[in-house]
Amino acid sequence: MITVEDIKNNEEVQQLIKLSNRNLEVLGYTEHGTRHLTVVSERASKLLRELGYPERKAQLVEIAGWLHDIGYIVNIMYHQLTGALIAADILRRMGMNYTEIYEITLAIGNHHEGMGEPVSDISAALILADKSDVHKSRVRSSADVMNDIHDRVNFAATDSHLTLGANNSIVLSILIDPDISSVMEYFKIFLVRMEISKKAANLLGKNFELIINGIKLT
Numbered sequence: 444m445i446t447v448e449d450i451k452n453n454e455e456v457q458q459l460i461k462l463s464n465r466n467l468e469v470l471g472y473t474e475h476g477t478r479h480l481t482v483v484s485e486r487a488s489k490l491l492r493e494l495g496y497p498e499r500k501a502q503l504v505e506i507a508g509w510l511h512d513i514g515y516i517v518n519i520m521y522h523q524l525t526g527a528l529i530a531a532d533i534l535r536r537m538g539m540n541y542t543e544i545y546e547i548t549l550a551i552g553n554h555h556e557g558m559g560e561p562v563s564d565i566s567a568a569l570i571l572a573d574k575s576d577v578h579k580s581r582v583r584s585s586a587d588v589m590n591d592i593h594d595r596v597n598f599a600a601t602d603s604h605l606t607l608g609a610n611n612s613i614v615l616s617i618l619i620d621p622d623i624s625s626v627m628e629y630f631k632i633f634l635v636r637m638e639i640s641k642k643a644a645n646l647l648g649k650n651f652e653l654i655i656n657g658i659k660l661t
């Protein structure tokens with residue numbers, strides 16, 4: 444069975460990740476390289492394991508997490524769709540079975556807010572992990588922080604965690620430095636991401652809670 448280690452060691456995948464992250468850097472977008480992919484892959488699989496899903500499901504979302512942003516190799520528009528098709532092609536050539544390939548394809552194709560919906564357990568875990576990764580290390584240059592709200596909010600975020608909470612909830616906790624950005628700014632750009640996270644938690648039979656600087660906001 445194909446594991447995330449097989450994917451990480453695949454030279455084509457390594458090249459795709461490197462080049463798509465470089466494309467985003469040229470466009471001034473936040474980091475989408477191995478740091479982001481590690482966070483998403485690990486958080487999504489940990490979530491399914493903690494929720495008691497079969498180990499193979501956790502492994503599949505680990506793989507989906509590692510491949511979910513490779514569509515940026517084509518264009519920033521519709522990267523979820525192109526990425527899903529590129530991933531399916533790679534996984535097919537690596538010998539993965541069709542059922543697993545299409546579970547991953549579906550999850551990658553639906554991970555982006557606006558055009559995606561949580562449509563399966565793997566897809567829901569991928570969405571929650573992806574939207575949870577707000578962190579200052581994703582900002583390419585601190586010089587952009589005052590001009591770009593996305594950079595500013597990311598730069599203000601010093602910590603983020605995705606955990607299971609009391610009250611049957613999945614909890615996203617974020618620490619934001621108020622001297623750099625405000626909670627209002629966070630909501631301004633992350634509201635759509637919070638809405639898709641809520642839907643994803645519901646699909647997993649949970650509520651979604653957002654806690655910023657220790658204060659429960661949803």
Ligand SMILES: [Fe+2]
Nearest residue numbers: 511512554555
């Ligand atoms: Fe993405």
Ligand SMILES: [Fe+2]
Nearest residue numbers: 479511512573
């Ligand atoms: Fe992502």
